[in-house]
Amino acid sequence: MAYAQPFPLAQPLQKVAAPTFGPDLAVRLICPECRDPNPNIVEEFSSGDLVCGTCGLVLGDRIVDTRSEWRTFANDEGDDPSRVGAASDPLMDGMEQLDTNISFKDGGSGLAKELQRANHRAKGASAERNLLEAFRQISHWCETFSLPKTISDIAKQLYKRSDEEKLLRGKPLDAVIAACIFIACRQAHVPRTFREICNLTHVSKKTLGQCYKALEQAFNLTPGASQDTRHAHTPNATTGAEDLLVRYCNHLDLPVNVQPICADIIIKARELGIADGRSPVSIAGGAIYFTCCLLDKPKTVRQISEVAGVSEGTIKLVYRLYYAERVRLVKEEWIKDGKARLDRLPVESGSK
The missing domain is CATH 1.10.472.10 (Cyclin-like)
Known part of the structure; x- marks a missing residue:
């Protein structure tokens, strides 16, 4: 072996063999009858044959159709790109692939009823x-x-x-x-x-x-x-109250600046423990009414109640809880910017 000695002897240089060329693999199919160097070979997919277009000699059979898998069922001529079926659903496990409906019209022979019964049994369990x-x-x-x-x-x-x-x-x-x-x-x-x-x-x-x-x-x-840990752990609490504001404000046709301010008020009230134990729907309704009064965007309690799906009394109750802590809920920057005014908040929780 070469590694048996520390320094193996140098081997004499070997002559490089001349490259050899193999046969041409670009086979040209020529009809043995016509011997035409430019043959007219036709693939007939309907019969699966390879036919010479000049003399009609069958050169091969069982040709595989590699075209698209759809067929044309249109009455008009031309390509019909309609697929043979819908995409498979992995949840169905192939149950939706084949479905057959038997017509009720059988000419009075009674075969339609028998076929429907057999089809019903064949559809599975x-x-x-x-x-x-x-x-x-x-x-x-x-x-x-x-x-x-x-x-x-x-x-x-x-x-x-x-x-x-x-x-x-x-x-x-x-x-x-x-x-x-x-x-x-x-x-x-x-x-x-x-x-x-x-x-x-x-x-x-x-x-x-x-x-x-x-x-x-x-x-x-x-x-x-x-969900986030801020959400109440009750079956009714599908999400936080602030997440319901987008749909409610859209249904009430409120300006875009109402929703973020209302969300901040809800988050601040949760941090302060205001209206704890109330459902998110009730909190969202009361917070929207509180914010509308604060920003001078008049919406009645009845309008908010119809959108939120809670009673007017529930909205008024949440509003009273927010009104009692209005100084801590409303940011000073809103008042300085002129967006909000505490004197707009009605003392009573009735509709404006």
Whole structure:
């Protein structure tokens, strides 16, 4: 071996062999009958043959069609870019790929009823049909509530997991779906209250709360896991009160400068322990009324009550708590800039 000695002897130089050239791999297909150097070879995908366009000799068979996978079903001539089906959904596990509907028209022979019965048995077990129906209902409710597709996907995934684990056996389907949508809104940080979900799905608050608590315990979906610690740890506290201001101020058609000032007032009140224990919806309604009076943007208690979905008395109660601590809640810079004036705040909590 070369490493057997410390200093191996130098080996004589070897002559470099001349490069060899291999055959030309650019094979040209020529018809053996025509012998034309410029052959007219046609690929007939309908029959899978490779045919000479001059003499018609079949040069090959079983040709693979490498074109796009769609077909043209249009009555007019031209390309039809319609696909053969929709994109597969990973949550469906292929259950939505094939679906056949049997017509009721059979000319009075009675075959349509038999075909429908056979098709119904071939569609699979009832669990798969229930899953498909639940997914359709989740998509419909999310579109009705103007929720993004992300929330719909999270709700579907949560429903499928709960269905596989049999967590809510015996509960109404509407209540289970409503709880999944509520949790999906929390996970995606899209503020929705219990009242809004109940009004959307027509599910009672008690039933929705039972399904919500069951899913929360099963999947460890504690409020602190998906929300900030500033939020109240109650089922109604889907998010902080300041997170509800954007929608409420938009529905009330308030100027853009009202929402940030109102959010600062809510945060300051939370630090001071004002209105602790109240629901975020009540705090948001009372804070909006307090801010509107402070900035001279008149909105009645009734208008705020209709948007927030709480009673006028609740809004007045929160306003009284804020009014008692108005000196500590209102920043001095707002008063110096002329944005806010404490004398605009009515002593009574009635509507202006």
